[in-house]
Amino acid sequence: MALTREQLVDAAVGVLSEFGLADLSMRRLARELDVQVGALYWHVKSKQELLVDVAAKLLDSVPRPNVPTPELAPMSIAALLRQLRSALIAVPDSAEVMQLAQSMRPESLDPMGWLLEFLSIAGVPEADATYARHVLVNHLLGSIASHQEAVALSAGTEPGTVSTEWEEAAFDYGVRVILQGLALEHPPVV
Amino acid sequence: MALTREQLVDAAVGVLSEFGLADLSMRRLARELDVQVGALYWHVKSKQELLVDVAAKLLDSVPRPNVPTPELAPMSIAALLRQLRSALIAVPDSAEVMQLAQSMRPESLDPMGWLLEFLSIAGVPEADATYARHVLVNHLLGSIASHQEAVALSAGTEPGTVSTEWEEAAFDYGVRVILQGLALEHPPVV
DNA sequence: ACCTGAACACCGTTCAAGT
DNA sequence: ACCTGAACACCGTTCAAGT
Numbered sequence: 001m002a003l004t005r006e007q008l009v010d011a012a013v014g015v016l017s018e019f020g021l022a023d024l025s026m027r028r029l030a031r032e033l034d035v036q037v038g039a040l041y042w043h044v045k046s047k048q049e050l051l052v053d054v055a056a057k058l059l060d061s062v063p064r065p066n067v068p069t070p071e072l073a074p075m076s077i078a079a080l081l082r083q084l085r086s087a088l089i090a091v092p093d094s095a096e097v098m099q100l101a102q103s104m105r106p107e108s109l110d111p112m113g114w115l116l117e118f119l120s121i122a123g124v125p126e127a128d129a130t131y132a133r134h135v136l137v138n139h140l141l142g143s144i145a146s147h148q149e150a151v152a153l154s155a156g157t158e159p160g161t162v163s164t165e166w167e168e169a170a171f172d173y174g175v176r177v178i179l180q181g182l183a184l185e186h187p188p189v190v
Numbered sequence: 191m192a193l194t195r196e197q198l199v200d201a202a203v204g205v206l207s208e209f210g211l212a213d214l215s216m217r218r219l220a221r222e223l224d225v226q227v228g229a230l231y232w233h234v235k236s237k238q239e240l241l242v243d244v245a246a247k248l249l250d251s252v253p254r255p256n257v258p259t260p261e262l263a264p265m266s267i268a269a270l271l272r273q274l275r276s277a278l279i280a281v282p283d284s285a286e287v288m289q290l291a292q293s294m295r296p297e298s299l300d301p302m303g304w305l306l307e308f309l310s311i312a313g314v315p316e317a318d319a320t321y322a323r324h325v326l327v328n329h330l331l332g333s334i335a336s337h338q339e340a341v342a343l344s345a346g347t348e349p350g351t352v353s354t355e356w357e358e359a360a361f362d363y364g365v366r367v368i369l370q371g372l373a374l375e376h377p378p379v380v
Numbered sequence: 381a382c383c384t385g386a387a388c389a390c391c392g393t394t395c396a397a398g399t
Numbered sequence: 400a401c402c403t404g405a406a407c408a409c410c411g412t413t414c415a416a417g418t
Contacts, residue, residue: 036383039382092377146292169321173321178368215392229401231393
């Protein structure tokens, strides 16, 4: 049976999750899928295009939340950000991959659309909503990136030494600060 | 005269500024400096180590601001962030390089220390200041990264088409939101 | 339609050996 | 102390040719 684009994307997600972006080469994927490198280029135009699909797949596990009322919108936003974080935090270099996808094909990332919608519902003026989302997404991806660089660096030393607690506290703190700065009442810490 | 580590770092900053991280290879630097590749590894332990030095050099142009009074601290923070932004915005992939340096050798980046200091002066509790800095730095580097990916993508199409205005407005908006969320009075837009 | 084989133009890092 | 020469083990992308 012929190779499909889906199999290719799945293989890429697998390698990324287990070994990180540095090991995610077209040649390695070809080896893993028992084809020649050139075969991959029949299914995707470039490695970049493949990574955009990988990014979308990483967010597949994040369910679309119910549309909240204005009072509940800030809590929904915080909850959605937490979901995005937990979908990405265990995948090495996921922040980098997401950033690429965001600038190459933002419409392929559904949850980012929801975020904008909820900000509007929460009362952020139309003109500011896109800015506001940027601040939140920068915080999300930034937090993930520094967590993962910390993990990567501590890989040499004793394992399991990265304080997950600190990272999570820092993340939640940031979300609260930003929502508060947007003049949305910040949700209680869950 | 023998090659120095400084010359190596300067050459790296040059290539990064002109051509970006993808073109910043050890082999290219060697060519540019008229030595064999191996020679570079007498001066630096690895490419990563070189990039940490590059990151520090990129911030050399940012002067240490005077230590502000508590009332002026929020304005100093906003001003410092603007300075950092303008030192980095024109250098392709600078956000990526900074993120690496931050996690590998944070103490090599003086302005990050100043930021922490000013947050304290502004009245952010000791326990929160590091979190707060993270939020601000995530915003700074995130804004720069998305600006630069936009520039990179539009390089194929008509040039000069990236709305610098929008990016700057988004950046300032974010800084205001965060400072306000920290319960510091946000400074007037300068 | 889908893939192979082979090439092109590259990488980072190491290290014996030279001066 | 500082560098060369050469090797090792890789990259992404293209494309004629095969089935």
